[in-house]
Amino acid sequence: MVQGPGSLGLRMQRQILRGCREGAPAVVVIGSDLPEITAADLLAAFKALERAALVLGPAGDGGYWLIGRCRAAPQVFAGIDWGSARVLEQTLLQARRAGLSTALLGQRDDLDRPTDLERWRCARL
Numbered sequence: 001m002v003q004g005p006g007s008l009g010l011r012m013q014r015q016i017l018r019g020c021r022e023g024a025p026a027v028v029v030i031g032s033d034l035p036e037i038t039a040a041d042l043l044a045a046f047k048a049l050e051r052a053a054l055v056l057g058p059a060g061d062g063g064y065w066l067i068g069r070c071r072a073a074p075q076v077f078a079g080i081d082w083g084s085a086r087v088l089e090q091t092l093l094q095a096r097r098a099g100l101s102t103a104l105l106g107q108r109d110d111l112d113r114p115t116d117l118e119r120w121r122c123a124r125l
Contacts, residue, residue, distance in 0.1 A: 001015060001018065003015070007082055008082045008083075009077035009078075009080050009082055010077065012029050012067060012077065013072070013074050013077045015027070015029050016029060016067075016069050016072055016073075017072040017074075020069075020070075020071050020072050025070065026046055026049045026068060026069070026070045027068060027069055027070075028042060028045045028046060028049075028055070028066060028067070028068035029066065029067050029068070030042075030057075030065060030066045031065055031066075031110055033110045034065050034108060034110050035109075036108050036109070037065070037108065041057065041066070041105065041106075041108070044105055045057065045066055045068045045105060046068070048068070048103035048105065049068050049069070049070055049103075051101075051103065052100075052101045052102055052103035053069065053070065053073070053095075053100040053101045053102070054067070054068070054069055054073065054076060054095050054100045054101070054102045054103070055067070055068040055069075055102070055103045055104075055105065056068075056088060056091065056092070056102065056103075056104055056105070057104075057105040057106070057107075057108060058088050058104055058105070058106075058107045058108075059088070059107065059108060059109060059110050060107055060108070060109040061085060061109075061110070062084065062085030062086060062087060062088055062089070063083075063084075063085075063087040063088055063110075064087065064088050064091065065108045065110045066105060067091075073095075073098065073100060075094055075097070075098045076091055076094045076095050076098065076100065077091075077094075078094060079094065080094070
């Protein structure tokens with residue numbers, strides 16, 4: 001899907017809303033920079049949405065590598081310092097304020113900067 005313009009939060013919000021409008025019972029958004037993601041991670045996210053309103057996959061840098069919802073929730077994307085080490089913390093705060101139950105998956109490391117790639121180069125040697 002074309003992401004469209006705007007902040008990361010606006011682009012993710014747009015995709016969750018699109019999925020909900022198209023009748024998806026749950027929507028999970030992931031990045032394309034996840035060397036360790038598995039099918040089991042995605043299954044776990046959808047399973048978590050059976051009991052929680054919001055699911056997040058924490059990233060090692062303070063953000064998240066996955067977000068999932070059963071319906072649109074623009075409030076979880078408001079007031080987030082995208083690209084900072086506080087993204088997960090701020091999103092959880094927004095979820096609490098909105099009265100949304102949350103589930104966290106296992107932590108994964110994504111590749112946001114060239115320096116992040118170095119850890120994967122060394123691991124493959």
